[in-house]
Amino acid sequence: MTTFPVNTGEDPRRRAQLILEHSDFGSVTDEILNVNESPKPPKSWYFALAISFAMMSMLGAMIGYLLFTGVGVWGNNNPVAWGYPIVNFVFWVGIGHAGTLISAILFLFRQKWRTAINRFAEAMTIFAVICAGTFPGIHIGRVWLAYWLFPIPNQMDMWPQFRSPLLWDVFAVGTYFTVSLLFWYLGMIPDLATMRDRTTTKVKAIVYGLLSLGWRGSMRHWHRYERAYLLLAALATPLVLSVHSVVSFDFAVSQLPGWHTTIFPPYFVAGAIFSGFAMVMTLAIPARELWGLKNFITMRHLENMCKVILLTGSMVGYAYSMEFFIAWYSGEIYESFAFINRAFGPYSWAYWIMVSCNVITPQIFWFKKARNSIVIMFVASLLVNVGMWFERFVIVVTSLANDFLPSSWGIYEPTWVDIATFLGSFGLFMTFFLLFIRYLPVLAIAEIKAIMPQADPHGHGHSYSEMEGETVASAKVAEKDE
Amino acid sequence: MSEQVKQSIARENLYGLAAEFKDTPGIYHAAEKVREAGYRWFDCNVPFPVHGLDRAMGVKMTILPVMVFFGGLTGFLLACFLQIFTNSLQIDLWALVPVVGYQFEVSGKPLLGPAAFVPVAFELTVLFSALTAVFGTFFLNKLPMFYHPVLKSPEMLRATDDRFYLVIEAKDPKFVRNEVEAFLQSLDPESVIELEN
Numbered sequence: 001m002t003t004f005p006v007n008t009g010e011d012p013r014r015r016a017q018l019i020l021e022h023s024d025f026g027s028v029t030d031e032i033l034n035v036n037e038s039p040k041p042p043k044s045w046y047f048a049l050a051i052s053f054a055m056m057s058m059l060g061a062m063i064g065y066l067l068f069t070g071v072g073v074w075g076n077n078n079p080v081a082w083g084y085p086i087v088n089f090v091f092w093v094g095i096g097h098a099g100t101l102i103s104a105i106l107f108l109f110r111q112k113w114r115t116a117i118n119r120f121a122e123a124m125t126i127f128a129v130i131c132a133g134t135f136p137g138i139h140i141g142r143v144w145l146a147y148w149l150f151p152i153p154n155q156m157d158m159w160p161q162f163r164s165p166l167l168w169d170v171f172a173v174g175t176y177f178t179v180s181l182l183f184w185y186l187g188m189i190p191d192l193a194t195m196r197d198r199t200t201t202k203v204k205a206i207v208y209g210l211l212s213l214g215w216r217g218s219m220r221h222w223h224r225y226e227r228a229y230l231l232l233a234a235l236a237t238p239l240v241l242s243v244h245s246v247v248s249f250d251f252a253v254s255q256l257p258g259w260h261t262t263i264f265p266p267y268f269v270a271g272a273i274f275s276g277f278a279m280v281m282t283l284a285i286p287a288r289e290l291w292g293l294k295n296f297i298t299m300r301h302l303e304n305m306c307k308v309i310l311l312t313g314s315m316v317g318y319a320y321s322m323e324f325f326i327a328w329y330s331g332e333i334y335e336s337f338a339f340i341n342r343a344f345g346p347y348s349w350a351y352w353i354m355v356s357c358n359v360i361t362p363q364i365f366w367f368k369k370a371r372n373s374i375v376i377m378f379v380a381s382l383l384v385n386v387g388m389w390f391e392r393f394v395i396v397v398t399s400l401a402n403d404f405l406p407s408s409w410g411i412y413e414p415t416w417v418d419i420a421t422f423l424g425s426f427g428l429f430m431t432f433f434l435l436f437i438r439y440l441p442v443l444a445i446a447e448i449k450a451i452m453p454q455a456d457p458h459g460h461g462h463s464y465s466e467m468e469g470e471t472v473a474s475a476k477v478a479e480k481d482e
Numbered sequence: 483m484s485e486q487v488k489q490s491i492a493r494e495n496l497y498g499l500a501a502e503f504k505d506t507p508g509i510y511h512a513a514e515k516v517r518e519a520g521y522r523w524f525d526c527n528v529p530f531p532v533h534g535l536d537r538a539m540g541v542k543m544t545i546l547p548v549m550v551f552f553g554g555l556t557g558f559l560l561a562c563f564l565q566i567f568t569n570s571l572q573i574d575l576w577a578l579v580p581v582v583g584y585q586f587e588v589s590g591k592p593l594l595g596p597a598a599f600v601p602v603a604f605e606l607t608v609l610f611s612a613l614t615a616v617f618g619t620f621f622l623n624k625l626p627m628f629y630h631p632v633l634k635s636p637e638m639l640r641a642t643d644d645r646f647y648l649v650i651e652a653k654d655p656k657f658v659r660n661e662v663e664a665f666l667q668s669l670d671p672e673s674v675i676e677l678e679n
Contacts, residue, residue, distance in 0.1 A: 025529060025644035151568055153581040159568035163591050168601040175605040179612040186616055194529070194642040213626035216633050217641045219513075219526035221623040223536040224544045228619040231550050232612055239608045246601050449644075450530040457510035457532055 005299040008372060018113055018451060020295040025449045029194060032443050035291045036195065041438055042290050049434045055427020062421040063138055071141055073417045080400045080412035085139035086250075088422050090392045091275070092132035092429075093173065093247055094268075096180070097240055098276020099125025103183055104236035107229075113304055115447040116296045119191075120287070120436070121280050122184040127432040128279070129177045131425040136169075165249035172246035179239055183232050186225070189215050191441035244272040251395065258338035258399035261326065267319035271388060274312035274358070278384035281305050285378050287437065296443055299372060306371040309384065313362030316391075320359065334404055342398045346411060350390050350397075357387020490676065497631035497679045498523075498651040499662050500638060501671035506532045509646035512669040513538045516648060519665065523654035527632055527641040546618050553614025554607045561606035565599045631677045638675065649677065 007017045022028050066073055076083035099121040106114040137146055149170045151160055160167045192212035199205045215221070245265035252264040281302065288297040327339040342351050361383045364370045371377070402409050436442070449455055503509040509526055516524050517540045526535060567575070570593045571583040585593055620626070632638055632649060641647050648669075650662050666674050 026640075029529075029643050151564060157582045157584060159584050159586070161586055161588060162565045162569045162602060163586070163588055163595060163598040165601075168605075171602045171605040175609040175612075178609060182612055182616045186619070190530070190642065197639045197642045209628065210626075213620070214628045214630060214633065215625065215642075216630055217527040217529055218623075218632075219528055219532070219535050219539060220541055221625070222528065222531040223541045224546055224619050224622050226531050227544050227546050228615045231547060231615045235608050235612050235615070239605075242601070242604060242608075246605075249601070446530040450533075455506055455530065455532065457506040457534060 005372065007298055007300045008303050008368075016300055018116065018298065018300065019448060020298055022295060022452070023454065025452070025454070028449055028452070029198075029445055031295065032293070032441065032445050032448070033195065033198065035293070035442050036438060036440075037198070044290060045434060045438065049431065052427045052430035052434060055424050056431045057424075057427070058420055059134075059424025059428055062417055062424055063134075065417065066138060066421075067143060071139075073415060075412060075414040075418050077410055077412065079403065079408055079410045080397055082139075082396050082400060083412060084414050084418040084422060085135040087389070087392045087396050088425060089132050089135040089139075090247055090268075090396070091389050092128045092135070092425065093176075094244065094272035094275045094388060094392075095279045096125040096128040096132065096176070096276060097244060097269070097272035098280050099123070099128075100176075100180060100183075100236050100240040101273050101276065102280070103187070104233040104240060107233040108237060112451045113301050115444050115451055116298070116301050117280060117284060117305075118447070119184075119187065119444045120283065120433075120442055121276075122180060122187070123433065123436045123440070124276075124279060124283060125180045126177070126184060127429045127436075128276075129173065129180065130432070131429050133173060133177065134425065134428070165246065165253045168246045169250060172243045176239060176243045179232070179236055183236060186229065186232065187444055187447070188441060189213060190217065190225075190446040191444065193217065194445055195441060241269055244268045251399075256399045256403055257332070257334040258342065258395070261323065263319055263322055263326070267316070267323075270312050270315040270319065271358075271391060274309060274316055274362075275385060275388035277305050277308050277312065278381040278388070281309070281377060281381035282385060283433065285374060285381075287442070289374075291437075291442075293443065296448060302374075302377060303371045306365040306377060309381070310362050310365040313358060313384070317359035320355065338399060338402070341402050342394055345398065345402065347394060347398050347401070350394050354387050354390040354394055357383045358391060361387065491678045493659070495679050496652045496659070497677040498649050498654075498657075499659075499666055500527075500632075500635070500647045500649040500675040500677055501666040501669055502637075502673045502675060503646040503648070504644075504672055506535075506646065508670070509648060510535055510538055512648050512671070515669060516650065516665075519656075521650055521654050521656055523651040523657075525649050525651075527638065527647040527649060529640075529642050529644060529646075532646070544622065546615065546622065549618045550611050550614045553618070554611035557606040557608070557610025558603055560610070561603040562599065564606075565602060566594065570594045631679055635675060635677050637673075638677075645672075647675075 007020065009016065019028070022031070074083060074085070076085075099118075102114050102121045103118045106118075137143065140146060140149075148158075149160065149167070160170075189212055192208050193215035196205060196208035196212050199208060245268065248264035248268035251259040252261060254260060284297055284302070284305075288294050324339050324343075327335045330336075342348070361380050364376065364380060370380075397412050401412055501512060503512060509528065509532060513524075513526055513535055517538070524539070526532075526539060528535065567573070567583045569584065569586045572585050573583050575581045575583075587593070591598070632641070632647075638645075638647055648666070648671075650657065650666070663674060
């Protein structure tokens, strides 16, 4: 029999341990902040940063080229006017969703394992939404008129069209970015204060001091802080569901075959969470290996993420098959054609990449062995990322390329500028992410301490008769240490 | 456990006295006793929110949720006004510049179509609520505050790491230097610290 790591057991009588090898708060601070306080980051960090920075510069160059030359440098054409920019927009917004799911929805459900991954999932959200926002911004053609998206009084007496889903998107994504940023920052204040109190250099003391706003851990402050955090979680939960629903309205409110379906909002939300968790996993696995955060991001955390990927992947698979069923059941010739064309038309290769990555790949997580193998997880998460990009490609391109009238059909091919811009957005994302890992608290230190058994003022050192199982054991260990 | 603290700070410069605890039950029971003893100007400085400590200290429920409700309501009303004014009515207003509503007629959609206005109304409700929640917390907590006697004391640096401190302020009406010190010592702390203003 294969043996699995200690905390991945499913014995319902025992609460699984979420933090390994730590019995006091100080060592938790030390180990997590070692990521920031170690004199030098691992060599691979410099290497990754150099590549990411080069790719980010490429993004800048491509945007410059676009601005000076015009949108003709892209493969966008008539009928496929959306092309790569909108595919990438939906892809990146989707990635962001896991961060809010972890920080808000799992918080409301009291899923304590979220504390180990919420901080960098939230960071991922912010950086992904920055990447997402870039694409529609440069896709509008005359970039210098981007402010027309906002309702600003002007001498032309001109207002945005509030009945258009594209404008709903401006508000949804704008709100999402702002709320995610607030959530991230609010959660980080106590940890920034911890960093401020431990720094050795003047510059860091000033920077972290300013960022932490003079947080001093007052319980009267914590009281309001916890209330604010709960309120933000309660607000972010419907928000995260609304954002990708609104993104899906961009498609569903139009009348194009393959887009005009009521299944789109829930299907997009499930897909977003699916792709976001895959990205969290893609980032978490190397991060915990490189910085030795294995006591916090344990195998149990990764296993839980695998389960979420399995669930949402299956929901996405269900949505794919339901789309096909309804296309046939409705008896609508255009709708039926749109789906047969997806699976067997000029873009069938993209469709089958999508199905094999998104529907078949996650099914491996039915097996506990796969959920406990770092290699399988990592490969599967990469495949899911690929699959989810192709999902958006299939949705955007196939419906636009072949709509009602064969005379208006076209074929879409990206140019090298499209591809370089897309790759460049990964550079932007990774540059921000690598800088975040090094300079900001990568795990939610205060929250992790608060879920340790020792944090309970009524457990440890009080009366053992109130406790059972593991809490007793760990409390006794803690007592021996003192 | 710890000896008499040296009285090195002049009375008028004394901010308060702090007792240091190394675990959560310690600070929890200490806070209960301090409240029972009738002190009002006291606080706990802790690295993470100790569950139930606010209740043990007798902290009243914050007004924040009420503020957030009104923040959200403002966002909702603003969104309704914005959309109806700009897209449905033909009236003039004077904002920073003269602004005129514009009756947008698009593909025969009704001028006042509430369904189309729902997404933006929802988003702005959430946006204003969230902004109120965060900035309301800062406001009620009087943050940013870059100077504070608690932050100044090098002995209390571990308040953001792994130690728990209970501070009784000198401005408490019941504060008498020696009595408070004896009282804090009776709570079995690791040490008692003087805080300078």
